[in-house]
Amino acid sequence: MPFINDVIEDNKKLNDESKSMLDGSRATRFRFDPDQAIALLKTRIIGQADMHDSIADMLHVVKADFGSGERPLAVFLFVGSTGVGKTETVKVLTEAILGSASQMCRIDMNTLAQEHYTAALTGAPPGYVGSKENHTLFDFEKIEGTYSKPGIVLFDEIEKSSKEVARALLNVLDSGRLELSAGTKRLNFNNCLIFMTSNEGARELDGYRRKFESGWRKYLGHRPCRTKEQEILNHALQKKFDLEFINRIDRIVFFEELGHHFLDDILSVELVMLNKRLARHQVSIKLDDTARQYLVGRHDPRFGARHLRRRIRAHLEPELARALNADPGCSSFLATCHSEKLIVCPD
Numbered sequence: 089m090p091f092i093n094d095v096i097e098d099n100k101k102l103n104d105e106s107k108s109m110l111d112g113s114r115a116t117r118f119r120f121d122p123d124q125a126i127a128l129l130k131t132r133i134i135g136q137a138d139m140h141d142s143i144a145d146m147l148h149v150v151k152a153d154f155g156s157g158e159r160p161l162a163v164f165l166f167v168g169s170t171g172v173g174k175t176e177t178v179k180v181l182t183e184a185i186l187g188s189a190s191q192m193c194r195i196d197m198n199t200l201a202q203e204h205y206t207a208a209l210t211g212a213p214p215g216y217v218g219s220k221e222n223h224t225l226f227d228f229e230k231i232e233g234t235y236s237k238p239g240i241v242l243f244d245e246i247e248k249s250s251k252e253v254a255r256a257l258l259n260v261l262d263s264g265r266l267e268l269s270a271g272t273k274r275l276n277f278n279n280c281l282i283f284m285t286s287n288e289g290a291r292e293l294d295g296y297r298r299k300f301e302s303g304w305r306k307y308l309g310h311r312p313c314r315t316k317e318q319e320i321l322n323h324a325l326q327k328k329f330d331l332e333f334i335n336r337i338d339r340i341v342f343f344e345e346l347g348h349h350f351l352d353d354i355l356s357v358e359l360v361m362l363n364k365r366l367a368r369h370q371v372s373i374k375l376d377d378t379a380r381q382y383l384v385g386r387h388d389p390r391f392g393a394r395h396l397r398r399r400i401r402a403h404l405e406p407e408l409a410r411a412l413n414a415d416p417g418c419s420s421f422l423a424t425c426h427s428e429k430l431i432v433c434p435d
């Protein structure tokens with residue numbers, strides 16, 4: 089007997105086909121709005137113009153639904169230094185398309201640092217313990233998605249996995265298939281957006297870009313050259329990964345270091361998120377200029393937005409918690425800075 093979900097999916101398929109025959113509109117099975125997804129991404133991920141452009145291109149192509157169906161819908165590698173928004177981008181995109189970040193299948197590749205961990209993805213080979221159970225870190229349902237929504241997979245921090253583990257993914261990236269070692273089950277990634285993140289090459293590329301920020305290059309108005317940047321990145325990636333692996337990636341997107349000029353916007357994003365959490369207790373908080381300056385003032389770009397988050401957690405949240413506990417009836421708070429100390433008081 090078919091599962092109720094299969095029946096619903098089949099009905100959707102028939103509905104779409106008959107609707108497009110009646111009104112002459114072109115049928116696309118996908119039910120998500122690329123523009124809405126991109127708008128959410130732009131409010132949550134500050135800067136990273138290359139990423140916004142390439143995700144927008146990809147979402148429109150996927151939605152148009154003319155892919156071959158013989159490989160994943162998209163394969164992206166996000167490269168950049170720590171705390172610049174690589175993982176967060178995939179979370180926000182999943183939220184925009186599937187309703188919640190928990191709907192993606194996330195594999196933390198740093199847990200697969202030794203070659204025998206390949207079995208964590210492909211299952212144990214025949215004759216080994218667990219081979220019959222088809223144990224794998226992949227969540228079948230999240231990978232395969234549904235008729236109207238793609239699945240989303242994130243291989244996070246791929247450079248930390250062993251080369252053998254990365255090699256096990258070659259077929260996934262190419263033909264969208266992964267046969268589990270026991271030979272009894274095959275995973276299908278052809279309705280799936282695949283994202284990978286890595287820090288590889290970020291340091292070299294940032295070093296190259298920094299040369300143009302001062303000295304004679306700046307004086308003469310020289311700018312970093314795109315082909316040279318690509319060369320540096322490719323060189324670093326090729327040192328780390330097999331050429332076959334890199335060759336199967338549709339798009340490599342470089343995430344820039346988050347300079348001072350982005351901080352105020354990132355702080356606003358963090359405050360919106362904090363206020364969302366506080367709204368559960370019917371409470372809100374505002375920051376005056378001195379408090380904002382205190383939080384963004386000592387930013388170290390090497391640590392990305394995580395540094396700012398840490399300052400919020402270490403300096404703002406404890407003060408807010410104290411003020412909340414001292415005055416449980418108050419619903420509106422203001423943070424301000426006095427003689428180098430952050431203070432939160434009822435507004």
Ligand SMILES: Nc1ncnc2c1ncn2[C@@H]1O[C@H](COP(=O)(O)OP(=O)(O)OP(=O)(O)O)[C@@H](O)[C@H]1O
Nearest residue numbers: 132133134169170171172173174175176354393394
């Ligand atoms: N560009 C950005 N805009 C807004 N917030 C950001 C941005 N980049 C990072 N953040 C914030 O910093 C946190 C950490 O970012 P994220 O996990 O995406 O870092 P990452 O680039 O994956 O770094 P790592 O290589 O260390 O994993 C996020 O949860 C988010 O709150």
Ligand SMILES: [Mg+2]
Nearest residue numbers: 174175244285
């Ligand atoms: Mg990350």
